[in-house]
Amino acid sequence: xxxxxxxxxxxxxxxxxxxxxxxxxxxxxxxxxxxxxxxxxxxxxxxxxxxxxxxxxxxxxxxxxxxxxxxxxxxxxxxxxxxxxxxxxxxxxxxxxxxxxxxxxxxxxxxxxxxxxxxxxxxxxxxxxxxxxxxxxxxxxxxxxxxxxxxxxxxxxxxxxxxxxxxxxxxxxxxxxxxxxxxxxxxxxxxxxxxxxxxxxxxxxxxxxxxxxxxxxxxxxxxxxxxxxxxxxxxxxxxxxxxxxxxxxxxxxxxxxxxxxxxxxxxxxxxxxxxxxxxxxxxxxxxxxxxxxxxxxxx
Numbered sequence: 588x589x590x591x592x593x594x595x596x597x598x599x600x601x602x603x604x605x606x607x608x609x610x611x612x613x614x615x616x617x618x619x620x621x622x623x624x625x626x627x628x629x630x631x632x633x634x635x636x637x638x639x640x641x642x643x644x645x646x647x648x649x650x651x652x653x654x655x656x657x658x659x660x661x662x663x664x665x666x667x668x669x670x671x672x673x674x675x676x677x678x679x680x681x682x683x684x685x686x687x688x689x690x691x692x693x694x695x696x697x698x699x700x701x702x703x704x705x706x707x708x709x710x711x712x713x714x715x716x717x718x719x720x721x722x723x724x725x726x727x728x729x730x731x732x733x734x735x736x737x738x739x740x741x742x743x744x745x746x747x748x749x750x751x752x753x754x755x756x757x758x759x760x761x762x763x764x765x766x767x768x769x770x771x772x773x774x775x776x777x778x779x780x781x782x783x784x785x786x787x788x789x790x791x792x793x794x795x796x797x798x799x800x801x802x803x804x805x806x807x808x809x810x811x812x813x814x815x816x817x818x819x820x821x822x823x824x825x826x827x828x829x830x831x832x833x834x835x836x837x838x839x840x841x842x843x844x845x846x847x848x849x850x851x852x853x854x855x856x857x858x859x860x861x862x863x864x865x866x867x868x869x870x871x872x873x874x875x876x877x878x879x880x881x882x883x884x885x886x
Contacts, residue, residue: 634724635732642733655740660751663694663744667752670814675756684757688765688843689813692775692836694748695741699779700804703737704787704796706730707870720874727867730784737783741776745769768842774852775835778859779807782831785862788869812836831858 650658667690674686707730710716719726749769753762786803790796809815810827813836817824827833834855841848 694744698740703783707787768839778831781862785866
């Protein structure tokens with residue numbers, strides 16, 4: 588069973604009392620005085636660096652590196668191969684190339700939409716959200732610091748698709764053309780991460796985030812233009828303009844065509860900022876509601 592992050596601080600390293608001093612745990616005492624935030628020393632590890640370190644530890648406790656090496660590339664490659672071959676069967680070589688570029692950008696969604704919401708949900712379901720609220724730091728920033736490992740996984744999945752599926756389906760020359768545009772995947776992956784964290788913050792009860800994440804994944808597949816041209820259905824086209832991937836994939840296609848699509852890239856960044864703001868607002872609302880109704884674990 589996946590350990591919640593709040594418990595991870597104690598279970599993985601119970602001797603690190605310096606961490607609890609830094610987050611303001613007033614219940615721990617030293618020499619008869621309550622330790623508070625003002626008692627932090629220069630020797631204590633910076634708070635957010637500790638969050639980043641423990642995020643990696645928690646991630647590797649869920650699955651061993653050996654398991655990750657086998658599962659993440661296999662899943663990403665099989666998913667992309669399915670999309671590329673299906674598009675090739677329907678429309679020929681041009682369809683394979685179109686779907687391949689979209690599959691490279693779509694590959695991170697498994698980590699960022701399906702798994703990242705658990706960062707927030709597990710804290711609530713296992714009764715440790717109040718520990719994060721005791722830090723007196725923005726929970727949204729803590730979640731972003733914790734989610735970097737999923738961003739790495741998502742970008743790695745995209746690189747696997749690029750290097751494994753590309754040469755075998757569209758050839759080396761076309762794969763290299765997509766490689767030139769591949770840095771944009773970092774922007775689209777961060778945009779997907781913001782949506783995933785919003786799903787985790789918005790899910791009102793246990794396992795509803797799984798339903799929302801699956802729905803969001805299929806909606807992105809339908810609206811992003813990864814496999815289906817975005818202008819096919821007008822309603823879907825308008826919906827895709829406020830969701831991740833659409834503008835980023837358009838920017839990648841522009842780079843491959845020899846253009847410099849700054850507008851599309853800026854729109855993708857704006858979408859990421861919008862979902863990040865929505866996640867932040869949702870977590871602030873939960874904190875205020877928890878304080879008003881006396882339920883420390885309120886979602």
